[in-house]
Amino acid sequence: xxxxxxxxxxxxxxxxxxxxxxxxxxxxxxxxxxxxxxxxxxxxxxxxxxxxxxxxxxx
Amino acid sequence: xxxxxxxxxxxxxxxxxxxxxxxxxxxxxxxxxxxxxxxxxxxxxxxxxxxxxxxxxxxxxxxxxxxxxxxxxxxxxxxxxxxxxxxxxxxxxxxxxxxxxxxxxxxxxxxxxxxxxxxxxxxxxxxxxxxxxxxxxxxxxxxxxxxxxxxxxxxxxx
Numbered sequence: 001x002x003x004x005x006x007x008x009x010x011x012x013x014x015x016x017x018x019x020x021x022x023x024x025x026x027x028x029x030x031x032x033x034x035x036x037x038x039x040x041x042x043x044x045x046x047x048x049x050x051x052x053x054x055x056x057x058x059x
Numbered sequence: 060x061x062x063x064x065x066x067x068x069x070x071x072x073x074x075x076x077x078x079x080x081x082x083x084x085x086x087x088x089x090x091x092x093x094x095x096x097x098x099x100x101x102x103x104x105x106x107x108x109x110x111x112x113x114x115x116x117x118x119x120x121x122x123x124x125x126x127x128x129x130x131x132x133x134x135x136x137x138x139x140x141x142x143x144x145x146x147x148x149x150x151x152x153x154x155x156x157x158x159x160x161x162x163x164x165x166x167x168x169x170x171x172x173x174x175x176x177x178x179x180x181x182x183x184x185x186x187x188x189x190x191x192x193x194x195x196x197x198x199x200x201x202x203x204x205x206x207x208x209x210x211x212x213x214x215x216x217x
Contacts, residue, residue: 031099033094033095033098036095036098036099036102037098037102037154037157037158039102039105040098040101040102040105040154040157041154041158043102043105043106043108043109044105044108044109044147044150044151044154046109046112047105047108047109047112047143047144047147047150048144048147048148048151050109050112050113050115050116050140051112051115051140051141051143051144051147052144054112054115054116054119054136054137054139054140055137055140055141055144056137057133057137059127059128059133
C-alpha cells in the first residue's frame with residue numbers, strides 16, 4: 001500500500017514538470033492556423049489603410 | 060456462388076489493400092505542422108510590411124523627408140507609400156493563398172506563395188529615392204521578406 005502511494009507520488013512528481021513544460025510550449029506557440037491567418041489579414045488591412053492615406057495629398 | 064471462405068479472403072484482401080494505400084499515402088503526405096509553418100512565414104512577411112508602412116509615416120512626421128507638409132516631403136511619403144501599397148497587394152494574395160493551403164498541395168501552394176513574396180520584394184526593390192533612412196528601412200524589409208521566402212522554401216513535407 002505504502003509502496004503504491006510512493007509510486008503514485010513519484011509519477012506525479014515526474015509528470016508535473018513535463019506537463020508544465022508542455023503547457024508553456026503550447027502557450028508560446030499558442031496560435032491556431034486560423035488565428036495566424038486572421039492576424040495576417042488584419043496586418044495587411046492596416047498596412048493598406050496606412051498606405052492609402054499616405055498616398056494622398058494631405059499633410 | 061461465392062463461398063464464405065472466398066468472401067472472407069476477399070474482405071481480408073480489401074482490408075489489406077486499404078491499409079497498404081493508407082500506409083504508403085502517409086509516407087508522401089505532408090504534416091499539418093508544415094502548413095502551419097508556411098502560414099506563419101506569410102504572417103511574418105505581413106508584419107514586416109506593416110512595419111515599413113509605419114516607418115514611412117514616422118519618417119515623414121519626424122521631418123526626415125523634409126519640412127512636414129511641404130510638397131517635397133509629401134511627395135517622398137507618397138512615393139514610398141505607393142510601393143509599399145503595391146507590395147502589400149501581392150502579400151494580400153499570398154495571405155489568401157496561405158489561408159487555403161492544405162497539406163496535400165503544400166509544394167504547389169508554397170511555390171505560389173514564394174512567387175507572390177518575390178513579386179512584393181521586387182516592387183520594394185524598384186523604389187528609387189534619395190533618402191538614406193527609408194532606403195535602409197526598405198532594404199531591411201526586403202532582406203526580412205527574403206529570409207521568410209528562404210525559410211518557406213526550406214519547409215519540406217514530412
